[in-house]
Amino acid sequence: MITLIERANSFTDRIAIKSDSQNYTYNQLLEQSTSVAAHLLQDQKDLNQARIAFLVPASFSYAAVQWGVWKAGGIAVPLCEKHPLPSIQYVLEDTKATTVIYTEAFEELLSPLFNNTTIQFLNYADIAPKKSELPKISLDRSALILYTSGTTGLPKGVVTTHANIEAQITALTTSWEWNKDDHVLNVLPLHHVHGIINMLSCALWSGACCQFLPKFNPKAIFDIFLKDEVNVFMAVPTIYFKLITYYNELPPSEKTAISQHLSRFRLMVSGSAALPVSVLEEWKEISGHILLERYGMTEMGMAISNPYNGIRRPGHIGQPLHGVSIRLADENDQAVNEGEPGEIQIKGPNVFKEYWEKPDATAESFTKDGWFKSGDIAIYDQDSYQILGRNSVDIIKSGGYKISALEIEEVLRTHPQIKDCGVVGIPDLEWGEIIGASIILKHGELSTDELTKWIQEKLPAYKTPRTYIFQEDLPRNVMGKVTKNEIKKMFTS
Incomplete structure (x- = not known):
């Protein structure tokens, strides 16, 4: 049985979710998710792992759909609200989704697919009690x-089992001491483990409350904090940066009130990207909290975390979470000596099952003895892991997203005026990294405004380059391979 859902029967009258200015109990979540399951099953006894995609905003409806898919025996495929249609279509085709559940806000976006595919489209509003x-x-x-x-350019589907999810949840609820009186504010998108597992699922496992704010707004966040209901907050460094910027513009009396309320929080976490020490220190001044930094990936949930009780060192990610094994290894997958840098490799029940229909990519991501290769380089220093960087220059970490430079390059190369290009991550205090593109034109001129408008029709906004340089050719080594680090220098010099 799915333990996460079964546990809800112990909390039926408690508030599970606050969204759209309404409170929803665990009992309402159980009933609505059963209605979703019944509509999906129709006359079937079991969906038998059919892929059910859904485009639903962060809300009670999202949780009900997700649980409903699981109750019916399906595999949940949450779609990103901010993705353009080609990105959504790619996921639907790659997973061979049989059904898409959507809300009215996304009907216009999805409408071109309604009559051009065999997929069943189900409006959430049409799901009656059943x-x-x-x-x-x-x-x-x-x-x-x-x-x-990933480094292959096109996004890969990471498949996790119910057992994987349970292990990811319990690693956090144990290590971070979640309890039924917790109340977390979730401001992150629900197509990443940060929002789905770390906040929504951990809260629901614990009998706690998860409150949604679908659209980021610093004033709205601080207004919620001032009500003294929320006691757990998790965000990416970019969000903390924006909250600090907003806070610094407030009059002294408002600053004092906010700081007093923040000091009462139980836990504040930062993740999905490296946290600049300056942001950590400024947030500590504002809130009295040293942000808890942790480390994880879609493929494993969270694996390493600074202690809930204990010393949190700036620039460090802490120790392995409950039930997770970690080692640092060299390029031959041999463990390195303490104090030497190596690739973070992970074993445990939290590690994913496979990349969807990509057996070669799955095999390549594991060592012969079963360790998952993260691609991140770290060092074990004074009883704590410290991330040194990525062993691939083709992954850009921006605003909590991990973005493939190769995917963006492939899209840019389809422009009729572009001969070649090189995409890199450029260090940025607010975003961690921003995307820069070096462009080689076939002929004529091309304005950055024209190029930005063109690519925004092809890719989500967070994958759109923020800055461009135009060159005669790309820097290459003697083997003819583009040297990305040389491109980076051109942006930063």
Whole structure:
């Protein structure tokens, strides 16, 4: 049985979710998710791991759909609200999704697909109360497919089982001491583990409350904090940077009030990208909290964390979470000596099952003895891991997203005036990195405004280059390979 859902029966009258200015109990979540499952099953006894995609805003409806898919025996495929249609279509085609559940806000975006595909499109508003006999779901079944960019360019579907998800949840609820009186504000998109697992699922596992603010707004966030309901907050460094900027513009009396309320929080976490020490220190001045930094990936949930109780060192990610094994290894997958840099490799029940229908990519991501290769380089220093960087220059970490430079390059090369290009991450205090593109034109001129408008129709906004340089040719080594570090220097010099 799916333990996460079963546990909700112990909290039926408690508030599970606050969204759209309404409170929803665990009992309402159980009932609505059963209605979703019944509509998906129709006359079937079990969806048997059919892929059910959904484009639903961060809300009670999202949780009900996700649980409904699982209750019916399907694999949940959450779609990104900010993706353009080609990106959504790619996920639907790659997963061979049988059904898409959507809300009215996304009807216009999805409408071109309604009559051009065999996929069934189901408007969430049409799901009326309904009951059905539900299948028994074993924990070894696949539960979730989330898409992550990799060095192959195109996003890969990361498949996790119900057992993987349970291990990811319990690693955090144990290590971070979640309890039923917690109340977390979730301002992150729900197509990443940060929002889905770290906040929504950990809260629901614990009988706690998850409150949604679908659109980021610093004033709205501080207004919620001033009500003294929220006691847990998690965000990416970019969000903390924006909150600090807003806070610094407030009059002294408002600053004092906010700081007093923040000091009462139980836990504040930063993740998905490296936290600049300056941001950590300024937030500490504002809130009295040293942000808890942790480390994870779509493929494993969270794996390493600074202690809930104990010393948190700036620039460090801490120790392995409950139930997770970590080692640092060299390029031959041999463990390095303490104090030497190596690739973070992970073992544990939290590690994903496979990349969807990509057996070669799955095999390549594991060592012969079963360790998952993260691609991140770290050093073990004074009883704590410290990230040194990525062993691939083709992954850009910006605003909590991991973005494939190769994917952006492939799109740019389809422009009729572009001969070649090189995309890199440029260090940035607010975003961690911003995307820069070096462009080689075939002929004539091309304005950055024209190029930006063109690419925004092809890719999500967070994958759009923020700055460009135009060159005669790309820097290359003697083997003819583009030297990305040389491109980076051109942007930063």
